[in-house]
Amino acid sequence: MTDKSSNAMWGGRFAAGPDAIMEAINASIGFDKRMYAQDIAGSRAHAAMLAATGIITDKDAEAIGEGLLTVLSEIESGNFPFSTALEDIHMNVEARLKDIIGEPAGRLHTARSRNDQVATDFKLWTREQYDAAIQGLEALIGALLTQAEAGVDTVMPGFTHLQVAQPVTWGHHMMAYVEMFGRDISRFKDARARMNESPLGAAALAGTGFDIDRHMTAEALGFDRPAANSLDAVSDRDFALEFLSCSTICAMHLSRFAEELVIWSSAQFRFVALSDRFSTGSSIMPQKKNPDAAELIRAKIGRIMGAMVALFTVMKGLPLAYSKDMQEDKEQVFDAADHLMLALAAMTGMVSDMSANTEELRKAAASGFSTATDLADWLVRELNLPFRDAHHVTGALVALAEAQGCDLPELSLEDMQGVHADITAAVFDVLTVENSVSSRMSYGGTAPAQVRVQIARWKEILS
Numbered sequence: 001m002t003d004k005s006s007n008a009m010w011g012g013r014f015a016a017g018p019d020a021i022m023e024a025i026n027a028s029i030g031f032d033k034r035m036y037a038q039d040i041a042g043s044r045a046h047a048a049m050l051a052a053t054g055i056i057t058d059k060d061a062e063a064i065g066e067g068l069l070t071v072l073s074e075i076e077s078g079n080f081p082f083s084t085a086l087e088d089i090h091m092n093v094e095a096r097l098k099d100i101i102g103e104p105a106g107r108l109h110t111a112r113s114r115n116d117q118v119a120t121d122f123k124l125w126t127r128e129q130y131d132a133a134i135q136g137l138e139a140l141i142g143a144l145l146t147q148a149e150a151g152v153d154t155v156m157p158g159f160t161h162l163q164v165a166q167p168v169t170w171g172h173h174m175m176a177y178v179e180m181f182g183r184d185i186s187r188f189k190d191a192r193a194r195m196n197e198s199p200l201g202a203a204a205l206a207g208t209g210f211d212i213d214r215h216m217t218a219e220a221l222g223f224d225r226p227a228a229n230s231l232d233a234v235s236d237r238d239f240a241l242e243f244l245s246c247s248t249i250c251a252m253h254l255s256r257f258a259e260e261l262v263i264w265s266s267a268q269f270r271f272v273a274l275s276d277r278f279s280t281g282s283s284i285m286p287q288k289k290n291p292d293a294a295e296l297i298r299a300k301i302g303r304i305m306g307a308m309v310a311l312f313t314v315m316k317g318l319p320l321a322y323s324k325d326m327q328e329d330k331e332q333v334f335d336a337a338d339h340l341m342l343a344l345a346a347m348t349g350m351v352s353d354m355s356a357n358t359e360e361l362r363k364a365a366a367s368g369f370s371t372a373t374d375l376a377d378w379l380v381r382e383l384n385l386p387f388r389d390a391h392h393v394t395g396a397l398v399a400l401a402e403a404q405g406c407d408l409p410e411l412s413l414e415d416m417q418g419v420h421a422d423i424t425a426a427v428f429d430v431l432t433v434e435n436s437v438s439s440r441m442s443y444g445g446t447a448p449a450q451v452r453v454q455i456a457r458w459k460e461i462l463s
Contacts, residue, residue, distance in 0.1 A: 033089050038124035039117070040072045042121055044064075050110055050212070115205065122240065131192070133188050136340075137344065145174075145455055147170070155434060156362070157368070165370065166374075166436065167436045172437075181250070184249060191243065198214065199234060202227060202230035232320075237311070243337070244333060248301070258294040259294075262291050262294050273355050274289075297343045308332075369398045371432070374430040374436045375430065377390075383420070397415075413428075
């Protein structure tokens with residue numbers, strides 16, 4: 001059985017409607033209806049421009065504009081009859097507009113194509129996701145700044161290779177993620193600025209013979225300018241690819257932080273306590289408190305990066321200009337945007353609610369010979385040893401402490417002088433974790449004074 005109701009859009013070219021399989025593969029209304037508000041905004045701007053340039057009458061433009069608002073109201077109230085036979089959001093809106101206002105609806109599509117229309121709708125929708133991601137990242141950075149300020153003097157272990165390396169502060173560790181997510185904001189902002197050119201008026205691929213005003217529609221829709229090449233305007237999906245690229249890097253940062261929260265909240269570490277709001281229990285083990293939110297955030301990189309790879313693969317072999325392959329561009333972006341925003345919101349909630357276990361953090365910071373580098377630096381400064389010699393002496397002292405089952409500050413002065421006779425009691429001043437972090441006063445270092453400088457800088461950036 002065929003459905004001939006869809007033939008109207010093709011005029012007399014096709015004698016029969018597509019069969020059910022063709023209809024199913026061709027239709028996009030199941031997902032592109034998410035762009036209804038953008039489609040209606042673009043059509044209203046286009047109709048106003050057509051009237052301003054004398055291409056259609058003011059009366060027709062007014063009827064179109066009011067009719068489109070009626071369509072918008074129907075969709076938002078859930079009373080709109082979406083039709084698969086009409087393929088996409090553009091034809092669904094236009095068909096309903098004709099039901100409402102009659103003949104003037106047929107003038108709306110003058111001087112445009114579904115090619116520039118969908119590019120415009122998709123750009124408008126994606127632009128909103130750029131803004132939402134930036135807003136979500138700013139909220140997360142705000143939560144991290146609160147944690148950093150509260151823990152600016154809290155000592156914890158810094159790791160390399162997940163082995164204790166040197167003492168740092170909780171505030172410094174939180175600020176490392178502020179820098180990461182700050183770069184994410186800059187990427188989203190940079191890509192947003194680059195994508196903000198209007199495709200509307202490029203028509204099918206070559207522009208139009210009508211004397212339209214593309215600057216007018218660009219301004220009405222919040223674009224900085226019209227896209228300068230009609231072929232590129234209808235075939236460009238860089239704005240979606242960049243959104244997915246930025247989202248993938250951001251999701252990777254979220255995943256790294258989530259991994260640390262999973263480790264830190266374990267019984268073996270006990271560095272942090274996550275709130276009950278972002279944890280779950282076990283169906284069989286009553287003692288369990290699982291960091292499920294962090295684990296799910298950790299997994300989001302898979303689907304977001306998968307969306308990026310999928311769209312790159314769709315686009316990589318397409319000649320200019322538009323190809324129907326591009327219908328496969330939206331679902332990946334929709335999915336990635338949804339899950340990025342969910343991950344950002346969940347991480348912001350976890351960071352806001354979590355509490356640092358300062359006692360466990362300090363104990364861990366003092367373990368694993370974490371002040372060995374401070375000892376080597378002291379030997380260079382106070383005894384004028386070349387660093388390589390100081391490194392060798394420190395290694396010997398670490399081996400001695402390890403043999404005695406103690407840490408460096410617990411070695412006696414006599415033990416130390418047995419390795420190097422010129423060591424004095426002053427060495428013990430640099431072997432506490434507090435003195436270690438306080439000494440790291442280089443710009444960007446972990447010293448509390450330097451962390452406060454960075455917190456103040458970021459507060460100023462956000463304000």
